[in-house]
Amino acid sequence: MDEIIVIRAADPDGSIFRAVVDVLRDKKGTVTEVIPPASPVLRVGELEIHHEYRRVLMAGREVRLNHGEYAMLYCMASSPGQVFSKAQLYAAAWGEEYLHGTNSVENIIWRLRQKLEEDPKHPTYIKTVIRGGYKIGKSP
Known part of the structure; x- marks a missing residue:
C-alpha cells in the first residue's frame, strides 16, 4: 500500500526537504527530534514579520516592501x-x-535600511559584515 506524507514546515535553506527526500529514498527512518511549530511571527527588536500575510511592521507601523526586499x-x-x-x-x-x-x-539592503532604520547611515538592524555579507543583529 502506498502512503502519502504531507509535511508543512518553514524551510528557507531546503535542509528539511533534503532530509525527507533522503529518508524516503531509503524507505526507512526514525524520528529523532520533534520540534514544535515556530511562531508565525518573526520578531527582532521592534521588527515583526508576519510571513503568512507577507506583512512587515517596524515599531507598530506597516512597512511596504517589494519582493526582493x-x-x-x-x-x-x-x-x-x-x-x-x-x-x-x-x-x-x-x-x-x-x-x-x-x-x-547592495541596492536592496540600502532600501531596506531607508525603510526600517531610524538612522540608515548607522543601522541597528541590518549590519554589514566586512568580507562576509549582511546579517540582522540578534538584539538591536
Whole structure:
C-alpha cells in the first residue's frame, strides 16, 4: 500500500526537504527530534514579520516592501546573527545564481535600511559584515 506524507514546515535553506527526500529514498527512518511549530511571527527588536500575510511592521507601523526586499529581510530575520553572503541573499530573492559585478543586493539592503532604520547611515538592524555579507543583529 502506498502512503502519502504531507509535511508543512518553514524551510528557507531546503535542509528539511533534503532530509525527507533522503529518508524516503531509503524507505526507512526514525524520528529523532520533534520540534514544535515556530511562531508565525518573526520578531527582532521592534521588527515583526508576519510571513503568512507577507506583512512587515517596524515599531507598530506597516512597512511596504517589494519582493526582493521582503525575501532578503525574511531570509536574514529567520536566522538572526547569521551572516548571509550576497550570493545567498540574491538566491533567496530571485532563486538564481548571483551575478558578480551587479549591485542588486547592495541596492536592496540600502532600501531596506531607508525603510526600517531610524538612522540608515548607522543601522541597528541590518549590519554589514566586512568580507562576509549582511546579517540582522540578534538584539538591536
